[in-house]
Amino acid sequence: CKWDNQPAPIIVHPDTGKIALKNFIELLEKAGVEGKPHPADPARCIEIPHGISLQAVPGYADGLFSVHDPSTFAAVDMLAPEPGETVLDACAAPGGKTLLIAELMKGRGTLVAMDTHEDRLATVRTNMTRMRLPWVRLAQGDATKPGTPAGIGRFDRILADVPCTNTGVLRRRPDARWRFSVTRMQGMAQKQHAILDGLGPLLAPGGRLVYSTCSLEPEEGEQLIENWVKQNPSFRLAGHKRLIPPACQTDGIYAATLERV
Numbered sequence: 333c334k335w336d337n338q339p340a341p342i343i344v345h346p347d348t349g350k351i352a353l354k355n356f357i358e359l360l361e362k363a364g365v366e367g368k369p370h371p372a373d374p375a376r377c378i379e380i381p382h383g384i385s386l387q388a389v390p391g392y393a394d395g396l397f398s399v400h401d402p403s404t405f406a407a408v409d410m411l412a413p414e415p416g417e418t419v420l421d422a423c424a425a426p427g428g429k430t431l432l433i434a435e436l437m438k439g440r441g442t443l444v445a446m447d448t449h450e451d452r453l454a455t456v457r458t459n460m461t462r463m464r465l466p467w468v469r470l471a472q473g474d475a476t477k478p479g480t481p482a483g484i485g486r487f488d489r490i491l492a493d494v495p496c497t498n499t500g501v502l503r504r505r506p507d508a509r510w511r512f513s514v515t516r517m518q519g520m521a522q523k524q525h526a527i528l529d530g531l532g533p534l535l536a537p538g539g540r541l542v543y544s545t546c547s548l549e550p551e552e553g554e555q556l557i558e559n560w561v562k563q564n565p566s567f568r569l570a571g572h573k574r575l576i577p578p579a580c581q582t583d584g585i586y587a588a589t590l591e592r593v
Contacts, residue, residue, distance in 0.1 A: 500584025
């Protein structure tokens with residue numbers, strides 16, 4: 333409760349393809365901005381003080397950095413996209429994890445960022461433009477309905493960063509504590525299950541699907557994944573991870589790696 337009632341810090345990640353972390357910190361220092369490596373992921377994340385507009389941080393206009401809590405990296409690390417692969421970020425808005433995937437792919441391969449509504453895709457488009465990523469494809473589509481986004485066949489990797497009750501990020505989403513109910517959680521779990529049903533057929537044999545949520549409820553995490561794998565024997569659970577604040581010093585998340593056999 334104490335953790336959730338504290339203001340969340342502002343944490344940025346410099347795009348290592350454009351600038352080294354050390355050089356980015358030097359850039360901040362020259363501009364009089366105090367940046368320090370975040371203890372949860374000091375090699376990739378820098379915490380900057382409150383009261384500074386992101387647009388005023390050096391490198392913003394040039395797309396040198398993006399904003400991420402260190403927990404964001406967990407699902408992308410498990411996805412482990414490689415240059416040359418075909419990758420789908422199925423619930424992409426606002427596009428934070430898409431940026432991290434694109435960084436690992438180094439501009440080679442096909443990366444599709446999909447979301448249901450055009451206004452949410454507009455936010456993704458803005459982020460891709462600022463970060464100088466014109467090669468990322470955007471597609472409007474419903475992850476719960478089987479289909480092939482952007483006219484592509486099956487994908488090597490799929491990230492399903494699903495909508496959830498947000499119980500792991502209450503310090504960033506204080507309104508979520510007032511919207512939570514058992515009924516709402518059950519409805520979210522049904523939608524999450526439907527998203528996996530819709531995305532499963534899009535994964536190529538031998539491919540990897542990472543399910544992630546910022547909820548700490550087992551009904552949206554371990555229990556859901558266990559039930560889905562039982563119903564889909566062509567998939568196996570290859571590993572999962574849970575981060576629970578404040579011990580992790582990050583937002584709370586659950587992520588699971590599913591492989592198609």
